Amino acid sequence: MSKVRKQTWRFDHPIYLAATGTAVGPLEARGPLSGNFDKAYNSLNCGEKDWIEAERALMRRAISYCLAKAGKQEGDMDLFLAGDLTDQTVTSNFIAKENRVPFIGMFGACSTSMETLAAGAQLVDSGYADNVLCAVSSHNATAERQFRNPTEYGGPLNLTQTFTVTGAGAAIVTKERGKVRVCEATIGRVIDWGIGDPNNLGSAMAPAAADTIWTHFQDTGRVPDDYDLIVTGDLSSVGTPILKELLIEKGLDISNVHQDCGLMIYSSDQPVGAGGSGCACSAVVTYGYLYKRLAEGSLKRVLVVATGALLNKATPKQKDTIPCIAHGVVLETAKEGDQ
Amino acid sequence: MLNDPKNYSENIKPFQPKIPYFMNCLKAFLVGGFICLAGQCFQTLYISLFHFTKQTAGDPTAATLILISSLMTGFGFYDKLARFGGAGSIVPVTGFANSITSAALEHKNEGVVLGIATNLFSLAGAVIVFGVVSAAVLGMIRLFIEQIF
Amino acid sequence: MIFLYAFLVGGAICVVGQLLMDLFKLSPVHVVVSFVVLGALLDAFGLYDKLIAFAGAGATIPITSFGHSLLHGAMSEGHEHGYLGVAIGIFKLTSSGITSAILFGFLVALFFKPKG
Numbered sequence: 001m002s003k004v005r006k007q008t009w010r011f012d013h014p015i016y017l018a019a020t021g022t023a024v025g026p027l028e029a030r031g032p033l034s035g036n037f038d039k040a041y042n043s044l045n046c047g048e049k050d051w052i053e054a055e056r057a058l059m060r061r062a063i064s065y066c067l068a069k070a071g072k073q074e075g076d077m078d079l080f081l082a083g084d085l086t087d088q089t090v091t092s093n094f095i096a097k098e099n100r101v102p103f104i105g106m107f108g109a110c111s112t113s114m115e116t117l118a119a120g121a122q123l124v125d126s127g128y129a130d131n132v133l134c135a136v137s138s139h140n141a142t143a144e145r146q147f148r149n150p151t152e153y154g155g156p157l158n159l160t161q162t163f164t165v166t167g168a169g170a171a172i173v174t175k176e177r178g179k180v181r182v183c184e185a186t187i188g189r190v191i192d193w194g195i196g197d198p199n200n201l202g203s204a205m206a207p208a209a210a211d212t213i214w215t216h217f218q219d220t221g222r223v224p225d226d227y228d229l230i231v232t233g234d235l236s237s238v239g240t241p242i243l244k245e246l247l248i249e250k251g252l253d254i255s256n257v258h259q260d261c262g263l264m265i266y267s268s269d270q271p272v273g274a275g276g277s278g279c280a281c282s283a284v285v286t287y288g289y290l291y292k293r294l295a296e297g298s299l300k301r302v303l304v305v306a307t308g309a310l311l312n313k314a315t316p317k318q319k320d321t322i323p324c325i326a327h328g329v330v331l332e333t334a335k336e337g338d339q
Numbered sequence: 340m341l342n343d344p345k346n347y348s349e350n351i352k353p354f355q356p357k358i359p360y361f362m363n364c365l366k367a368f369l370v371g372g373f374i375c376l377a378g379q380c381f382q383t384l385y386i387s388l389f390h391f392t393k394q395t396a397g398d399p400t401a402a403t404l405i406l407i408s409s410l411m412t413g414f415g416f417y418d419k420l421a422r423f424g425g426a427g428s429i430v431p432v433t434g435f436a437n438s439i440t441s442a443a444l445e446h447k448n449e450g451v452v453l454g455i456a457t458n459l460f461s462l463a464g465a466v467i468v469f470g471v472v473s474a475a476v477l478g479m480i481r482l483f484i485e486q487i488f
Numbered sequence: 489m490i491f492l493y494a495f496l497v498g499g500a501i502c503v504v505g506q507l508l509m510d511l512f513k514l515s516p517v518h519v520v521v522s523f524v525v526l527g528a529l530l531d532a533f534g535l536y537d538k539l540i541a542f543a544g545a546g547a548t549i550p551i552t553s554f555g556h557s558l559l560h561g562a563m564s565e566g567h568e569h570g571y572l573g574v575a576i577g578i579f580k581l582t583s584s585g586i587t588s589a590i591l592f593g594f595l596v597a598l599f600f601k602p603k604g
Binding site for chain 3: 358360363364367368369370371372373374375376378379380381382383397398399400401402404405406409410412413414415424425426427429430431432433434435436438439440441443444445447451455456459462463465466467469470471473474475477478479480481482
């Protein structure tokens with residue numbers, strides 16, 4: 001049974017993460033999860049001449065750590081699935097040019113982290129690839145200049161606004177036995193409940209996250225207590241209480257096991273508005289912190305629901321509301337006898 | 340009931356953070372007032388030291404503040420000031436200079452002509468367009484009325 | 489006293505801008521644009537000059553004075569050359585401000601890097 005009811009994939013074979021790699025910027029490195037990342041740059045430009053190069057450096061570095069930890073070469077990879085927030089996902093495109101691995105570019109805004117992981121696991125499971133390299137990146141300054149204003153522009157602080165995480169995460173998906181297993185994936189539907197304010201993405205994305213989580217529990221027949229942790233990508237301090245309330249109204253209480261990556265990565269005294277966001281937000285938390293906890297067994301089963309707002313700079317000005325999506329992936333500690 | 344797609348944006352209002360209206364206004368007042376006070380100091384200085392008149396001192400005063408604001412933007416301070424001051428740093432002429440400098444700076448990597456020069460007015464252009472259109476229309480109307488009476 | 493009035497009036501104009509952003513959810517660019525139009529409107533009725541006489545830089549530094557200067561320049565030439573004078577004079581008083589903003593903006597962009 002590969003497909004469970006409507007939206008969930010349960011992989012037939014045991015699929016593992018061979019290794020993960022993460023690279024982050026200075027603010028993330030000073031946050032509560034510091035020490036869980038492979039590389040922390042102490043300047044926002046990562047030693048490069050501009051922001052676009054800096055984001056490339058982040059993804060390049062995350063991938064090189066990931067390959068080194070797995071003891072593999074770029075040539076061992078059958079597929080490279082990657083995405084980011086820059087126009088036409090150029091960061092991923094240019095990294096794909098360098099590593100010369102067959103490439104499928106993906107875009108799901110900030111949900112791209114789990115989109116690439118779910119698709120990668122699926123391709124390994126079905127036998128079309130043995131090793132798939134999944135990577136995403138985001139950079140505060142490239143996102144800021146693309147979606148909002150120039151980085152040095154003095155705009156006011158909006159209380160519902162999130163702060164794009166500077167970082168990149170990479171993972172290798174394979175059938176070879178590793179410490180963390182990819183078990184299921186729930187592919188989300190695009191949900192738009194009429195929020196048009198691009199500075200309030202937490203409120204806009206909460207219904208999409210709720211829909212995917214609700215569907216996941218319907219499909220799998222599990223209850224929230226079956227998970228040690230359910231994390232959402234970047235709902236922030238605004239969207240998180242809305243998500244919990246949306247699910248409680250439907251009779252699903254995830255309050256005890258839920259956390260939001262955007263709130264985990266920064267401490268409350270850091271100047272980040274309502275919390276972190278961006279592709280890298282869920283990626284570095286999952287591939288850095290959660291991978292470590294799963295590998296050592298202090299977390300046994302985690303549902304990661306990466307949330308994405310599918311807008312560009314023009315759509316809010318055209319009075320369009322914001323379509324949102326969320327993809328969930330279940331990660332488990334690998335057990336003896338998984339075959 | 341939050342699970343109501345039609346009225347969602349209304350129903351989530353209790354979940355939205357409260358805007359600290361008073362504190363925002365106080366900060367805007369202090370920062371904006373301070374920038375204007377600095378302007379007044381420069382103006383008085385130019386009148387007493389360099390023999391400008393009250394009418395002509397406005398030009399070097401504005402130019403001085405624009406220079407300071409551009410430099411602060413270059414050193415990366417102006418956006419931090421605006422995080423605190425809100426409209427207090429947006430409404431004065433320093434905010435106009437910041438919008439020009441920041442837009443030019445951001446696109447520096449696309450080249451001097453296509454990056455810096457074409458993006459210089461990407462934010463501030465709206466100010467000039469609306470200023471010129473409104474002044475031209477109002478000017479014509481006033482002239483028309485003056486000619487009649 | 490002019491220093492105190494400059495501080496109070498300048499601050500008060502900024503408070504109006506802050507309320508436009510907080511209460512009516514206007515973007516900063518919308519606020520600045522409305523202020524320029526407002527400055528031109530006030531000058532059309534001869535009110536802005538009174539404010540400048542009272543508050544000095546408190547009225548000339550906020551962007552409202554840009555609208556006022558545009559109309560002022562337009563009117564001074566308009567009185568000499570008629571309707572065409574409006575076009576001739578519109579940048580007469582503001583040219584130093586626009587020139588310095590372009591020049592300094594350009595130079596800073598040449599020699600600095602964005603800090604993020």
